[in-house]
Amino acid sequence: MIKIKDIAIACGVSISTVSKALNRSHEISDETTKKIVEKANQLGYIANSNARSLKTKRSQNLGLIFVDKSDSGLGHEYFSVILNGIKKEAEEQGYDLTFISSSIGRSRNSYLNHAKYRGCDGVIIVSADFHDPKIIALVESDMPTITIDYQFHNRTAIMSDNTRGLEEIVRYLHTMGHERIAFIHGEDTDVTKQRLASFYRTCEELGINIPDEYIKTAEYHIPKNSGIATKELIELEKRPTCIIFPDDYSYMGGLTEIEKHGLKIPDDISVVGYDGIYLSRILRPVLTTYVQESEKIGETATSELIKMIENPKTYLAEKIIIDGYLQIGQTVKKIQDWGKKNEIWTIRW
Structure with a gap:
């Protein structure tokens, strides 16, 4: 069994120094502590948790x-x-x-x-x-x-950073020509309140008017609820050109509804997720989403x-x-001529 003495010999320090390092004492520098802990792990040292607890008054x-x-x-x-x-x-x-x-x-x-x-x-x-x-x-x-x-x-x-996340999403959509932006948000939590406030504030700064019917409530991580909200949005007389989902996983419910209605992403409607989970990068087309670290x-x-x-x-x-960052995927279409497209969509609806 490896003992503290063995670690001390291997590191070329005193037994006292090893003991203090393993107990994260402020008397030992971070560099020395790291060196000793790494060596202890390499040697397979296992501390006696009962003895350590008695000494430090902590259970670890x-x-x-x-x-x-x-x-x-x-x-x-x-x-x-x-x-x-x-x-x-x-x-x-x-x-x-x-x-x-x-x-x-x-x-x-x-x-x-x-x-x-x-x-x-x-x-x-x-x-x-x-x-x-x-x-x-x-x-x-x-x-x-x-x-x-x-x-x-x-x-x-x-x-x-939920505030920054929604701001970056909306500003990106605006540069891509989108003004009919719908937002499906999660249940009433502090996170939701931050995202909603940032969404409305950024839209206001950019001169984008968001009708009440473009804001839908669902629940985080439940695709079925986001699917219901998506159905309501795409069946509007003037449907949005882009839908922001509460999270990447919930987007799966929206994707199902979009496909049921014979629409193609991003040709017919654009979408944005939130979280940046692995799923967002293996979907085709790759999901545009805000990646949380x-x-x-x-x-x-x-x-x-x-x-x-x-x-x-x-x-x-x-x-x-x-901080997170915006993952630019393939699910947001650039609208080249908003006025002309708007006229075409009005006739289509």
């Missing part, structure tokens, strides 16, 4: 809350990539992961009690109803918590939670925005 265990309304679970690519980012960063920093629910066996419980029962040092809330009293109780407790895409007072939140979101959430756990006296909560 992070809790994850993942409540997915669509019931797609870990199979949903957007969330699975976030979770993979969390896993990678946690492993790199020597932490384990435990999923936390509001029940233990058949007994109903609070998220806070379950996290304590599992000995978690802190919790990352990946997806949940942030207005759930059990979630609020956890966040307002002394348990270190990080949220993704929702910010509580005095708690760090990791946010994708989901793995980076997961890594950053984990890194920030560990900072909060290990430096409780100096850590300051903040809102951290992770």
Whole structure:
């Protein structure tokens, strides 16, 4: 069995230095810590978790809350990539992961009690109803918590830039000649409110008038609901020239309806997704979508939670925005002469 002494010899440092590095002591530089941790991993060193816990007062265990309304679970690519980012960063920093629910066996419980029962040092809330009293109780407790895409007072939140995302989409569509832009958005969440506000504001700045019937409500990650909304849009007397979907996966429902109506993308109607999941790049035509850096979101959430756990006296909560980028695919048609096309479409409708 590899011991701390073996790592010290291999790295040419003292046993004390190795011990401090493995416990992420601020007395050791990041460069030295990284070198020692990498060598320990190479040698197959396994720390005694009980001894470490007694010394550091920490379990090196992070809790994850993942409540997915669509019931797609870990199979949903957007969330699975976030979770993979969390896993990678946690492993790199020597932490384990435990999923936390509001029940233990058949007994109903609070998220806070379950996290304590599992000995978690802190919790990352990946997806949940942030207005759930059990979630609020956890966040307002002394348990270190990080949220993704929702910010509580005095708690760090990791946010994708929803405002910038919709602005970039609308400005791109405008340069492609589109003014009849429909937006199918998700359920009433903070993310939806940010996207809607950005959509309306950018359209107003560009002088684009959006009729109320061009705005439809669906639910994130549920293709059927976006399909129903798409059917309503393409059956309008003056249908939009482009539809923005709440996410790439929901777009599949819209695609089905578009094909049912004998329309071709982008010749007859243009479409834009959101998230930038792998599916968007293998579809034909390649989907134009706003790519969220989901793995980076997961890594950053984990890194920030560990900072909060290990430096409780100096850590300051903040809102951290992770920028994305527009993936220009093949699903948006350039309208060369808007006035002429508009006249043709009016006759067709």
